[in-house]
Amino acid sequence: MTHIDIISGFLGAGKTTLIKKLLQEAYPDEKLVLIENEFGSVNIDGGFLKESGVEISEMSAGCICCSLVGDFTQALLDVHAQFSPDRILIEPSGVGKLSDVIAAVERTTAQSGDMVLGSAVTVADGLKVKVYEKNFGEFYIDQVSHAGAIFLSRTQKLSQEKIQAAVDLLRTHNATAAIVTTPWDELSAMTMKEAMTAPSLEQDLLTQVQAHHHEHDEHCACGHDHHEHHHEHDEHCTCGHDHHDHHHEHDEHCACGHDHHDHHHEHGEHCACGHDHHGHHHAEDVFTSWGIETPHMFTKAQLEFALDALDGGEFGMVLRAKGIVPTGDGWFEFDYVPGEVNLRPAKADYTGRLCVIGAGIDNSQLATLFGL
Numbered sequence: 001m002t003h004i005d006i007i008s009g010f011l012g013a014g015k016t017t018l019i020k021k022l023l024q025e026a027y028p029d030e031k032l033v034l035i036e037n038e039f040g041s042v043n044i045d046g047g048f049l050k051e052s053g054v055e056i057s058e059m060s061a062g063c064i065c066c067s068l069v070g071d072f073t074q075a076l077l078d079v080h081a082q083f084s085p086d087r088i089l090i091e092p093s094g095v096g097k098l099s100d101v102i103a104a105v106e107r108t109t110a111q112s113g114d115m116v117l118g119s120a121v122t123v124a125d126g127l128k129v130k131v132y133e134k135n136f137g138e139f140y141i142d143q144v145s146h147a148g149a150i151f152l153s154r155t156q157k158l159s160q161e162k163i164q165a166a167v168d169l170l171r172t173h174n175a176t177a178a179i180v181t182t183p184w185d186e187l188s189a190m191t192m193k194e195a196m197t198a199p200s201l202e203q204d205l206l207t208q209v210q211a212h213h214h215e216h217d218e219h220c221a222c223g224h225d226h227h228e229h230h231h232e233h234d235e236h237c238t239c240g241h242d243h244h245d246h247h248h249e250h251d252e253h254c255a256c257g258h259d260h261h262d263h264h265h266e267h268g269e270h271c272a273c274g275h276d277h278h279g280h281h282h283a284e285d286v287f288t289s290w291g292i293e294t295p296h297m298f299t300k301a302q303l304e305f306a307l308d309a310l311d312g313g314e315f316g317m318v319l320r321a322k323g324i325v326p327t328g329d330g331w332f333e334f335d336y337v338p339g340e341v342n343l344r345p346a347k348a349d350y351t352g353r354l355c356v357i358g359a360g361i362d363n364s365q366l367a368t369l370f371g372l
């Protein structure tokens with residue numbers, strides 16, 4: 001039997017970091033395949049993870065939750081047929097909806113009796129819970145509310161009060177998940193595995209996913225009407241089902257650039273802007289990426305300057321950048337999330353690669369910034 005673990009989480013949350021730890025410590029003796037789905041067109045993580053020796057199946061340039069969903073099911077079936085692994089780890093793109101990934105896995109396991117969904121984890125940057133919930137709620141809350149376990153990253157940088165506030169906010173969207181608040185380097189493999197596979201997780205996940213697919217005249221047994229019932233500001237339902245998913249909260253703003261609040265279409269009237277105003281956006285509607293492979297020789301100072309400049313706002317709302325490039329001082333890898341730059345020496349790669357992801361980013365200005 002092949003167990004499937006989904007490690008989701010918003011851009012830069014720490015999915016790859018957690019996966020590296022799991023590979024080294026939790027599953028050292030298992031035959032394991034990692035399916036990575038990068039939103040950007042240039043796959044950066046693949047290179048870093050290859051050193052771990054694990055089999056990697058990369059799906060770049062899109063999101064397995066939307067456009068690539070058919071390919072994704074096929075990729076799972078192919079990986080299973082080719083390797084018969086003990087475990088398949090799936091790292092969806094940071095802008096993927098976990099509910100869609102779970103649904104795609106469930107469809108696949110229904111076709112193959114030899115695969116089972118083991119766990120669905122969401123990694124959340126402890127420093128950014130509030131801001132991402134507010135600005136990218138449709139994606140972020142989906143990831144949080146459908147997780148069986150939520151691993152908070154960077155808690156070593158947070159005060160007790162800030163950790164508590166993050167947990168309280170996450171709880172409003174997920175009443176049952178195990179929320180990991182201990183810094184990961186203090187955690188044993190056994191503790192991580194226990195958190196990931198809370199009892200009856202699969203049933204919980206199924207129930208959550210099914211809650212979104214009630215037929216019109218079919219009623220959920222939780223006693224709440226999911227169609228005509230809206231919670232007041234700050235009021236939360238405790239029925240364990242997620243009513244928030246496809247609705248923006250009062251003070252939550254959608255980042256797609258369209259106003260969904262003041263503008264109501266009458267029944268049967270359609271907007272010609274090409275966006276779906278009924279609450280469901282594809283990642284491609286909201287997020288874009290700029291990626292390039294280049295032999296360009298950078299200087300370390302130029303890289304540091306460019307990465308620091310991404311916080312300024314003039315290149316759009318940059319949410320993530322990563323790369324591996326040659327400089328006069330050797331090769332460097334870098335990671336950027338808002339307010340955090342990590343630049344470190346690396347082994348030479350076959351060519352330089354970098355990728356920037358965000359909302360409303362300006363590709364030509366970014367190219368100029370990096371001297372390309």
Ligand SMILES: Nc1nc2c(ncn2[C@@H]2O[C@H](COP(=O)(O)OP(=O)(O)OP(=O)(O)O)[C@@H](O)[C@H]2O)c(=O)[nH]1
Pocket residue numbers: 009010011012013014015016017018045093094123152153154155184320335336337342
């Ligand atoms: N200090 C600290 N840094 C972390 C932690 N988790 C992740 N990071 C850093 O955050 C950056 C992004 O981490 P990744 O693991 O690549 O995040 P990801 O979720 O895979 O990112 P995407 O590729 O955008 O999906 C890296 O520089 C990590 O070193 C953490 O718990 N503590």
